Amino acid sequence: MGRTPEFFVDQDLCTECGDCIKAIPQAFRKTDGEEVAEVFNADLEETFMPKVQQIMTDCPGKAILWKKA
Numbered sequence: 001m002g003r004t005p006e007f008f009v010d011q012d013l014c015t016e017c018g019d020c021i022k023a024i025p026q027a028f029r030k031t032d033g034e035e036v037a038e039v040f041n042a043d044l045e046e047t048f049m050p051k052v053q054q055i056m057t058d059c060p061g062k063a064i065l066w067k068k069a
């Protein structure tokens with residue numbers, strides 16, 4: 001089973017809506033003591049790809065980005 005490419009939250013762009021945490025709690029959480037989201041686990045099975053791409057599109061701040069290799 002393949003894995004998703006790595007992705008991250010640009011916290012300067014995050015509007016703190018929490019949608020990514022609701023959509024994929026396996027990958028996103030609130031940063032300690034703050035409302036902005038962070039990725040705590042970017043190593044997901046390939047089957048998560050549609051969900052990751054969907055939340056990237058839906059994120060109001062366009063803050064979820066692929067990590068460039």
Ligand code: SF4
Binds near residue numbers: 013016021036
């Ligand atoms: S969906 Fe986007 S704006 Fe909303 S909490 Fe997640 S990263 Fe931040």
